[in-house]
């Protein structure tokens with residue numbers, strides 16, 4: 323049949339016709355991969371997108387990595403894609419096919435694909451100097467510079483890669499090359515990621531670098547040629563291919579269809595037509611549809627749905643797995659938020675708002691380092707917004723929490739000093755040798771935990787809060803080392819040698835990761851922090867036996883013992899805590915499931931856990947109430963007695979929790 327033989331040609335011609343109109347020679351369509359939308363691992367992209375737009379580029383975001391979505395993009399920008407999250411399993415081969423067909427990829431900071439050009443292999447800390455390697459169009463007109471972020475990642479150059487940049491040690495940091503008809507630039511620079519943890523508009527030398535690279539990456543192959551190479555006949559793609567949802571909530575899947583059939587063929591999810599209103603005599607060869615699938619309430623269900631269409635006598639079909647989850651709340655479930663002191667969130671307004679939203683617990687940051695956000699008599703730096711009128715934020719919080727049936731648990735940033743102290747206090751602490759030192763002797767803005775004066779400084783506000791205020795509980799936070807970098811001060815060395823009864827021959831190498839005494843050092847650091855918790859908790863129980871003591875702790879157990887000296891499971895076993903709040907901040911429900919299960923397994927049977935949920939955290943913002951609901955159900959399934967969202971923001975929290983009010987509290 324001539325019509326059938328012509329089908330592929332028709333698709334191609336249709337695509338070509340569309341792109342002949344829609345595709346001006348410049349600027350290219352840059353698609354930044356949106357890790358937050360897929361629950362992937364990597365930093366938020368908002369700042370980068372804003373910055374690229376400000377530089378005049380045509381930027382959009384893409385959340386699936388199917389051939390049909392990639393084919394549309396001229397340059398795919400993968401910013402810090404540790405792992406892409408919930409995308410199609412064949413995303414790697416799709417990207418390779420897209421590049422071979424003439425598409426471009428820019429990948430920055432952490433990146434692990436397209437090894438023919440290069441992949442990131444090793445992080446270098448605290449070294450910014452970069453030199454341009456001339457000879458490639460991507461180096462033209464650029465000058466040596468200092469990277470905006472202090473760290474970078476070194477590249478392993480593949481056989482198709484040409485080095486563009488080297489660090490101070492001569493290691494490659496950026497590499498360009500071609501695969502098939504497409505172009506790739508890979509760099510371990512944290513480009514537009516000024517602190518390594520979130521994107522911001524590019525600045526300084528980054529601007530010229532990006533402009534030059536993006537100009538080179540602009541494809542020579544037109545969109546229509548690319549699609550011609552990628553799309554062989556009719557095609558149906560679905561993203562994601564599996565998903566989790568809290569029972570009773572719907573989930574929407576993206577369906578992409580390539581077909582030259584006229585009129586376009588109907589597309590179904592199971593027996594329901596999803597291309598509604600049916601597109602009559604549409605000309606589009608490529609269509610993007612949404613399949614919204616509902617789930618029954620209060621039921622655990624693992625269902626497979628079929629997206630299908632009959633195109634040119636060929637039945638195309640893709641399966642979607644949708645698991646809906648449910649768990650009953652425990653009686654008197656704790657539903658909390660972490661909260662900061664601020665003039666836009668007076669307890670008079672916040673506490674009734676929390677009550678209205680069905681939130682029955684407020685964990686309020688009230689002190690840290692040498693600062694107090696209440697009328698403290700023991701802290702040096704009073705930063706209470708009510709201090710001028712002689713007020714006391716904590717007293718107000720107690721009053722309004724009580725009036726609204728909200729449990730109040732103030733918390734203190736215990737070991738950290740920087741950002742929670744006046745300049746004068748900081749200088750005084752530094753001069754007195756009370757701050758931590760890194761292996762090179764540089765000062766870290768944290769209390770050294772080997773000094774009695776510092777332990778007293780950590781203890782004082784905790785005791786004051788527990789004894790002077792009628793609060794339900796008190797919580798430790800930042801009760802740890804900043805990283806593996808502290809503390810290497812002479813006092814810590816002396817105490818380590820005393821406790822282990824053995825001098826360190828080669829300091830600090832022997833206690834470093836490759837050193838002979840590293841394991842002893844890990845235990846020593848855990849002991850320092852645990853000693854503080856034991857002492858402070860016992861003192862709190864003496865002044866207020868009824869108060870509930872808790873801690874906000876790292877969710878990566880047991881790695882936080884080694885990385886931060888935070889041995890929190892021990893604190894629960896010893897009875898120094900009444901409950902624990904792991905800061906399980908991730909947008910990825912699968913990771914959340916794994917972490918919460920690991921916490922339950924590590925803790926004594928029945929020990930109360932309140933799971934942290936990152937509603938607006940370093941792991942990004944949740945903007946869909948269904949996402950919060952899913953994390954609440956997962957926390958319940960992992961045996962939690964409740965959950966605490968980090969952190970309260972006046973409008974955001976209301977938008978997120980208002981629709982969940984009756985779902986959360988079972989109508990009560």
Ligand SMILES: [Zn+2]
Pocket residue numbers: 757758759770771772809810811812813814815
């Ligand atoms: Zn020290």
